[in-house]
Amino acid sequence: MSTTGDPKKSLYEQLARLGKAAASPARLELLDLLCQGPRTVEGLANEAGLSVANASQHLRVLHGARLVEGEKNGLFVTYRLADPAVGDFFQTLRALGEKRLAEVDAILREFREAPESLEAIEKETLLNRVKKGEIILIDVRPAEEYRAGHIPFAMSVPLKELRSHFPKLRRRQPIVAYCRGPYCVLAVEAVKQLRAKGFRAARMDDGIAEWRARGLPVAVSEVSK
Amino acid sequence: MSTTGDPKKSLYEQLARLGKAAASPARLELLDLLCQGPRTVEGLANEAGLSVANASQHLRVLHGARLVEGEKNGLFVTYRLADPAVGDFFQTLRALGEKRLAEVDAILREFREAPESLEAIEKETLLNRVKKGEIILIDVRPAEEYRAGHIPFAMSVPLKELRSHFPKLRRRQPIVAYCRGPYCVLAVEAVKQLRAKGFRAARMDDGIAEWRARGLPVAVSEVSK
DNA sequence: AAACTATTCAATAGTATCCTTGAATAGTTT
DNA sequence: AAACTATTCAAGGATACTATTGAATAGTTT
Numbered sequence: 001m002s003t004t005g006d007p008k009k010s011l012y013e014q015l016a017r018l019g020k021a022a023a024s025p026a027r028l029e030l031l032d033l034l035c036q037g038p039r040t041v042e043g044l045a046n047e048a049g050l051s052v053a054n055a056s057q058h059l060r061v062l063h064g065a066r067l068v069e070g071e072k073n074g075l076f077v078t079y080r081l082a083d084p085a086v087g088d089f090f091q092t093l094r095a096l097g098e099k100r101l102a103e104v105d106a107i108l109r110e111f112r113e114a115p116e117s118l119e120a121i122e123k124e125t126l127l128n129r130v131k132k133g134e135i136i137l138i139d140v141r142p143a144e145e146y147r148a149g150h151i152p153f154a155m156s157v158p159l160k161e162l163r164s165h166f167p168k169l170r171r172r173q174p175i176v177a178y179c180r181g182p183y184c185v186l187a188v189e190a191v192k193q194l195r196a197k198g199f200r201a202a203r204m205d206d207g208i209a210e211w212r213a214r215g216l217p218v219a220v221s222e223v224s225k
Numbered sequence: 226m227s228t229t230g231d232p233k234k235s236l237y238e239q240l241a242r243l244g245k246a247a248a249s250p251a252r253l254e255l256l257d258l259l260c261q262g263p264r265t266v267e268g269l270a271n272e273a274g275l276s277v278a279n280a281s282q283h284l285r286v287l288h289g290a291r292l293v294e295g296e297k298n299g300l301f302v303t304y305r306l307a308d309p310a311v312g313d314f315f316q317t318l319r320a321l322g323e324k325r326l327a328e329v330d331a332i333l334r335e336f337r338e339a340p341e342s343l344e345a346i347e348k349e350t351l352l353n354r355v356k357k358g359e360i361i362l363i364d365v366r367p368a369e370e371y372r373a374g375h376i377p378f379a380m381s382v383p384l385k386e387l388r389s390h391f392p393k394l395r396r397r398q399p400i401v402a403y404c405r406g407p408y409c410v411l412a413v414e415a416v417k418q419l420r421a422k423g424f425r426a427a428r429m430d431d432g433i434a435e436w437r438a439r440g441l442p443v444a445v446s447e448v449s450k
Numbered sequence: 451a452a453a454c455t456a457t458t459c460a461a462t463a464g465t466a467t468c469c470t471t472g473a474a475t476a477g478t479t480t
Numbered sequence: 481a482a483a484c485t486a487t488t489c490a491a492g493g494a495t496a497c498t499a500t501t502g503a504a505t506a507g508t509t510t
Binding site for chain 1: 467468469470471472476477480
Binding site for chain 2: 067
């Protein structure tokens with residue numbers, strides 16, 4: 001048995017279980033997606049570009065490391081992070097990557113210096129201005145993710161439905177879009193489309209995970225099923 | 226080339242480099258040791274119970290993930306953490322393990338409920354009482370680690386030299402011992418020995434890394450070489 | 451320069467991980 | 481109950497990782 005050996009050794013063995021869970025790009029992508037909110041296996045597989053069987057297998061590994069939990073609802077199994085601390089861990093991993101791996105920095109620049117140059121928004125004042133109605137804050141992720149958690153006062157405008165909202169928007173009113181976080185292209189694309197139509201749009205590169213990590217409030221709209 | 230592919234994919238690939246580095250018990254132990262301060266390859270190999278070649282190989286992997294850096298001084302190569310953020314990452318990993326893995330919790334209990342039951346010391350008041358001289362705070366790690374960073378007002382009493390300090394100590398004066406952190410046995414052993422001799426000894430389970438993580442001051446005694 | 455030392459390199463065998471494929475399970479709908 | 485669906489399980493070959501061994505490198509001492 002492993003617990004009968006040197007306790008010090010077996011401790012590192014246990015911690016290595018977490019490291020191993022984080023040792024695969026596919027699993028990290030799944031974790032990132034799950035940081036946005038619960039999802040079914042098929043949903044995760046599609047978004048991460050994995051076969052369903054493969055995604056299921058990776059999820060089982062993550063479950064083995066106690067990082068995610070699955071709950072069977074009828075025909076579907078919905079996975080979610082087992083603990084908010086898992087999100088913190090992922091954030092720390094990402095922060096470390098940004099700080100230490102030049103490659104990550106290069107990839108991020110590729111994102112951020114995308115087509116239109118994207119202004120950074122001051123998060124401190126953002127929420128107040130949104131409250132006052134000076135700024136419209138839109139959440140361009142799929143509605144499902146919006147429901148699982150979003151920034152207060154943000155309205156849900158999934159990227160796919162963005163065009164249908166154009167008539168409602170005033171051209172002079174500043175719009176700020178956000179999505180899953182710094183690596184997500186949804187808000188980049190939304191800003192591009194809005195600007196193309198003459199709107200004053202900017203992107204906030206933080207997602208829900210970053211927002212929560214700052215200790216800022218997160219709203220949830222639970223729908224009775 | 227990996228950078229020519231989907232940037233999103235390659236991002237997770239890069240982050241997985243960090244996960245892979247943390248996927249081996251041996252490397253985690255090396256990281257833990259390096260959180261205490263710089264060390265040579267041989268020193269690390271001895272303390273972790275690895276062959277020198279094996280330790281060197283693992284260090285090369287850690288270096289490949291930009292987590293540690295080595296500097297050649299004459300015949301020796303001294304490794305250190307590449308960035309304090311690496312320490313944060315390790316702390317987060319450990320915290321996650323404590324929170325999510327029942328096995329880690331069990332191992333920790335095995336440590337803490339060791340021979341003598343060890344009182345928890347209130348860290349808030351500890352430093353003040355040490356300043357006033359009410360408590361003697363001893364650092365029972367090797368002198369080398371003490372020099373690399375220690376709690377202010379602590380005196381260096383490596384476990385091996387503990388016996389030689391007995392005559393200097395008063396039997397009534399409370400002694401608090403600390404070492405590398407919650408998983409390290411040095412302070413446990415020190416307290417055992419002190420109590421066996423009739424001293425009033427307790428263990429603080431925080432080490433330098435935890436201390437620093439709380440934002441508390443750390444002293445360094447740099448010796449000209 | 452020769453002997454010695456700390457570290458790294460290179461090759462190897464054993465083991466674990468990864469993704470794919472096809473079948474099995476559990477639950478739903480018809 | 482039969483057909484269907486989402487998920488998991490099981491087996492396989494390809495690949496990667498780990499620890500060991502012995503040799504090579506770089507620097508020191510004699």
